[in-house]
């Protein structure tokens with residue numbers, strides 16, 4: 659059995675991972691950490707701990723899973739890699755520079771880590787199809803929809819989608835005429851990386867949504883929409899389980915679930 663620790667165990671995603679771990683014959687939950695409600699039991703013999711480093715040193719997990727928040731994820735990852743604890747990271751909000759630094763740290767410490775902005779197979783396919791369609795269209799925009807408690811915008815998935823899209827089309831157009839924004843931000847945020855991109859990303863935040871995304875392509879006389887809806891958070895769990903099993907047997911740095919499917 660793989661010994662699993664969960665950081666952010668009381669959150670919307672973390673509590674699903676707790677449930678999945680407790681119900682799996684392949685995993686043993688050895689530790690649960692959160693910054694809130696320390697001492698609360700999440701299983702018969704597992705109470706929430708508040709100090710990540712102490713909790714990991716005590717429970718010695720094979721793999722730590724992190725679903726916390728963008729403002730603390732980089733520091734959390736440094737702790738995991740310094741302790742040489744393999745990690746599965748679902749928390750979003752890491753910058754490009756931070757991801758490069760994590761890759762370097764993972765190699766230096768010979769410790770495996772999988773970072774995935776999205777663990778749902780449908781979302782991975784949406785990104786794959788968007789990458790493929792990019793070859794054939796001149797204009798593309800992304801609308802992503804999330805619940806109103808999401809702290810970062812645009813979503814990690816929309817950024818990852820845009821990165822994949824520019825692999826097949828390095829120069830989308832932004833509309834076709836001079837544009838004026840009468841309300842600032844109404845055209846969304848422009849994704850550009852290494853002078854490539856020109857993909858507008860629009861972020862919707864409101865109660866009712868879990869996570870949805872629409873990638874819209876246009877060219878003369880036609881529009882193609884690729885749409886994915888997350889109905890509930892259970893959809894992420896097969897991807898999280900796959901990542902735990904994969905990183906348990908690996909010392910590599912992996913970014914994106916598509917690289918282990």
Ligand SMILES: NC(=O)c1ccc[n+]([C@@H]2O[C@H](COP(=O)([O-])OP(=O)(O)OC[C@H]3O[C@@H](n4cnc5c(N)ncnc54)[C@H](O)[C@@H]3O)[C@@H](O)[C@H]2O)c1
Pocket residue numbers: 665666667668669670671672691692693694725726727728730734747748749750751774775776777778808894
């Ligand atoms: N990769 C994916 O497939 C995927 C899917 C959904 C959400 N997410 C991301 O996962 C993260 C968590 O999302 P959520 O909806 O579960 O959020 P949430 O706010 O419901 O849960 C976060 C939990 O982490 C705890 N926490 C925050 N900082 C902490 C710290 N430094 N140490 C210990 N505990 C800490 C909070 O107390 C809370 O219980 C977000 O970044 C979100 O964007 C990723």
